[in-house]
Amino acid sequence: MSAPIPYSQYDPTSHLLLTPEDGEAPARVVRLRELGLGDTPVPEFDDFARELARVTGAPYAMVNFIDENRQYFAGLYTPGEDQAGVELGPAPRQEQPGRVMARDHGYCPHVIVRRKALVLEDVCDYPRFAGNPVVDEIGIRSYLGAPLIDRTGMALGTVCVVDQEPRPWGRQGLETIKSMAAELVAQINRRDPGI
Template identity: 45%
Template structure:
């Protein structure tokens, strides 16, 4: 495969980032499915290091990772086949050009390095000096549309031969994740139908993702009142009016604690009505299934009627949305994602 030009590489990175955002994978948070695949890759290949690595236009995100548990003796025997470094605190992200995985994504094919020192192009890579890696096997990770999202890879701290059986096994292992991507797309389609019901709601509604509150969805009233903003943009940056009155602080609390948080009787003007108005904001953490980690925050705003706390209508609405989210996620074909509209 011919190497991509700089412009082609940049465009491909932007397309991967958008796809990862849609799938809810454009973050570094660990996920059990991917950690399991990394552990299987390490076991199958008898490798001390394995990752499921997603790569956007800026960074690499190791949402699946298996690393050895190092002891003090491991650090002093790099020439004897032992672990040269303590990897127990290895970060789950890296710059976009770090290591060998970006080469796998760029060339669109498997990369097997029996001994990195045999390849002048690779032996100077920071991964060699930082972690002591001497051999590497990386396989493109494709989604159900055929797009390469990253890699499933293993590495060792000593030279070794990656035979045909190991290479084919790694390819088969990467393909097991196709079903996960299909399920995420299926949930996305169902959530789009769910959000279509909310588009006509008479009060602002938005759904954000992750600790940085990336905007997944907003109904028409949200856009009219607080501003039309791009999909997947960081809420604090693009909605400064809501940031100024503390809405995102309340969302922080909801995301961190897993409990609904209220911001009551705050005064502000909206784009569709220049007169000062009082609003109650209810921020409800959202899970894609009852036992899943918190994936985002649903924020509903209603004009205050002098109550100290959000009215029953607002609370009932948020509870209903949460229940419907979890009902989708608890179905046999469990998946995860959402959509943002204005």
């Protein structure tokens, strides 16, 4: 039996584990630099996020790389892109997410440490995840994400979609996000100067 994963942040009022400790982060930063990723937008990844949003029907999609302190959306799709003239309904509670997010916001840090896809059809059904800042700040209610594990075995980041409404992602959603992650990993591996 393996030892439990230590966690770096606790909610003292509820004793829930919030942000997982990520021992691979320093090595990940080195690997991302080798690949030229993690600190600037990548137009192909924006295109990928757009396609991911289309395939899943989600309003937000991201290609996310994570270091010790932050998350960087090298690929980003938000509501309104490619939708000129379409009525979008009520505005989100706050501005739409930018390219940078604190490491303790969202669910991708959990995916990268777990190295497995994560499906949250309604984050409020999971006390561990319901208290995440993105719930109150952006109104996120559902999440679907998968890790990007490159040819070296390093978990570089994630691909994910989120919605401000609960979503029944189901097995189909899980298979889709995993398949799309594998597709993007193949694209990332082609960037590798070591190949």
